[in-house]
Amino acid sequence: MARAAKGEGSAFKTAEGLYRGYVTVNGKRKYFSAKTKAEAAQKKRQLLQQRDTTGIATGKGYSVGEWVQHWLDISKSSHKPKTHSGYQYTLDHYMSEPFKATPLAKLNVERIEEEYKRLTDAGLSGSTRAQVHSVLHSALKVAQQRGHVGINLAALVVDKPKAAKAKVRPLSEADVFAIEKVIAGTRLEARWHLALALGLRPSEALGLEWQDVDFGRSTVHVHQQLQAVDKEMILVPTAKTDAGNRVIPLPDYVAASLLERRRAQMVEMLAEKWEPWSPDAEPHAWVFTSARRPGRPVTDDGDSSQWRKILQSAGVPHTRRYTSRHTAASVLIAHGVDPASVAAILGHNDPGFTMRTYVHGIDERVQSAVAILNRVQNKVQQPQEV
DSSP, X not given: OOOOOTTSOEEEEOTTSOEEEEEEETTEEEEEEESSHHHHHHHHHHXXXXXXXXXXXXSSOOBHHHHHHHHXXXXXXXXXXXXXXXXXXXXXXXXXXXXXXXXXXXXXXXXXXXXXXXXXXXXXXXXXXXXXXXXXXHHHHHHHHTTSSSSOGXXXXXXXXXXXXXXXXXXXXXXXXXXXXXXXXXXXXXXXHHHHHHOOOHHHHHTOBGGGEETTTTEEEEOEEEEEETTEEEEEEOOTTSTTSEEEEOOHHHHHHHHXXXXXXXXXXXXXXXXXXXXXXXXOOBSSBOSSSTTSBOOHHHHHHHHHHHHHHHTOOOOOTTHHHHHHHHHHHHTTOOHHHHHHHHTOSOHXXXXXXXXXXXXXXXXXXXXXXXXXXXXXXXXXXX
């Protein structure tokens, strides 16, 4: 057979009278066999077309599930524990067993699209389906880089799952006032002031230690999170280059509530059997501790349960704790704080992201804006005196 152009593969006749050839995929040869010269040429054309469109797998014969699990194992250190746990849950509970059993070498775009349709037909949310796509796309990207597949097939899906943008309605000023009346004087009053005034994430508030609170300068240093991962509380430090590692000035009333929490905690330490708790064998003095188990930090479940009780007592419809973060951003913007400062308080690198994601109209101020427009329009319509 004539010598093929570089990269177009080759075929030759063996001593047994058969034909053997190959095409090159990511620097590796993918071989094929044929009985006749014409059959060899056809197989070579088919492999070249597959290589340049849907891709050809090389290397170890992983199944889809085996490869995704391998990707999860090797990338674990590059993900936050909670993120990795979510990815693992996605593989274990949302990808079907038949799909996971599909040989990586035989995976095609249509098979992926069938799996996505199955998720849709099962009534799973857009967020869940988007998570499945994200995990598969990331895993196949590495598989392509290592020559296990010729192309990232997840990238070729026409109708990629997308998470619906959550519609968050921030608390109104009346809601915030009602909540503040409920939390006033309680042992964790400061916890909710930090959320409603400064927009601390729940995990950031729970991860605060007394060494992070500077009463002299009236600031709080947010640099770590206490997260619930697989029903266990773990401490996750924030990278120094991350905007999430920040020092925030405290409003006077928030500083006062933290000081009162410190005084009350000192009394608790003398009156109760204190149970110091450490996730990393280092000493920790948590700002917010459990009433049932003094000394131990408030758990994520306990914090969520308290929030539900507060809303119920305040007569405010149930909403997730994160709404307090949206509320803080919206109130700050509504009262004239510039977006860059709000982003710094929330721990965002990009003020534009803060504006797009966390700033919403406060009902009372929207109504005020409408009232102003009504007054302007009435003035225009009034007949002018000659």
